[in-house]
Amino acid sequence: MFWASYLLAALAIILAWPAPIALSRASWPARAPFTAMVLWQSIALAGGLSMIGAMLVWGLQPLGDNLVSASAGFFNILIDDESAQTLGVIHVFAISAATLLFGHLVFTLVLTFVRIRRQRRRHRDMLNLLSSPAADQPATLVISHPAPVAYCLPGGARSVTVMSDGLMGLLSRAELDAVLLHESAHLHQRHHLLLWAFAAWRSALPWLPTSQLAQRAVSELIEMLADDEALRTVDEPTLVRAIAIVGSGALPSSPSPRDALEDPLGEEGRLGSGTGSTAVTGGTADAQSTAHRLRRLLTPLPPLSRIQQAAALSAAGLLLVVPPVLLVAPELLG
């Protein structure tokens, strides 16, 4: 059983460090965002599984030749049928670490879910008071604010897309449709579940820099997926224009949106909300992702060939198969 635990540990290290770094630096994900998304998910899942599995298998090793008999032995120790003499302190430590890590991951996942849901409910409560339904769009709310803002708030049957009247004033009908299609793609493709999982992964393993890398890559990929979905209905220049207008917050040769942008800043100052970060001065990660999105739309590259996509998807599948196989392999080999 020893060799299985070492292989699992090696896999865990590869999936925790070099693999996510390589994937985050690769340029092909822009050409096949869905495939890249699947690969990110399997890296995260297989990484967690092999991390826990490596410690578990190593810790249980003195109790049996394979995972099943070793687990049975461990169970007997737990119910006091056998003495724990066979287990060294180090083995107990490994088993405890595996159990703690598993519990920590599950607990963080649940905690993140509860926190996100509470924030969404509070937000929806306020929207209920402050916004009104859009005239000709189902599940769309309009809020009276000068800044060009559009976002979606997931919540099962109560999912809504919200846009400001500032946005409606800036965009043409077709551009507005592009924005709404993009947002409803997020909702239909359940992107919030991916964001939830990777946000939890990040807050569970904050010491692992690649967990942050993964979250950023995933949120960039879902924007590309939503763009692709919108492009099935609207043409590309319209979407690019919508992104550029919302992103820059101003139309050329039109002074009014500029005033509109300065107004919310003034209001925020009056409220004294303190943080001072606004649409214009936000984080660089977001800005990069907008740049990637636009570059991809402006100079489209051919999608990844079928063979390359199949290779990436097989790699993803293999990643999910290997850790369980390594867990039971010693038994299979007898």
Added chain:
Amino acid sequence: MATLGDLERTVMDLLWAAPEALTANELRDAIAEAPSGEVGRELAVTTVLTVLSRLEKKGLVERERDSRPHRYRSVTSREDHTAELMHEVLVTAPDREAVLARFIGSVSEAEAETLRKLLGGS
């Protein structure tokens, strides 16, 4: 049938529009007269009080306790609440992306400049 959420909305609309604090009785009368069909009906004062205490717990409404009956007013204007909510949307917080998905994330000044050029050229 108006839900509690609809009632909260109607009450807040009335309080935001009112120049001064209102009593629960005044609010009930205003709701009955309101043209908004869904909610425009006779309500028991206790229902209005329930809605008001919910809004008070949410920090949207405050009560003047020195008068009898109590008078209620909104804590801040609708515009301030909207600005606050939009600030929540626009600000970059670690969890925000998971809570709601924005069409465009935050953009740097240089990026915004590039986008403006792009628009100018197209």
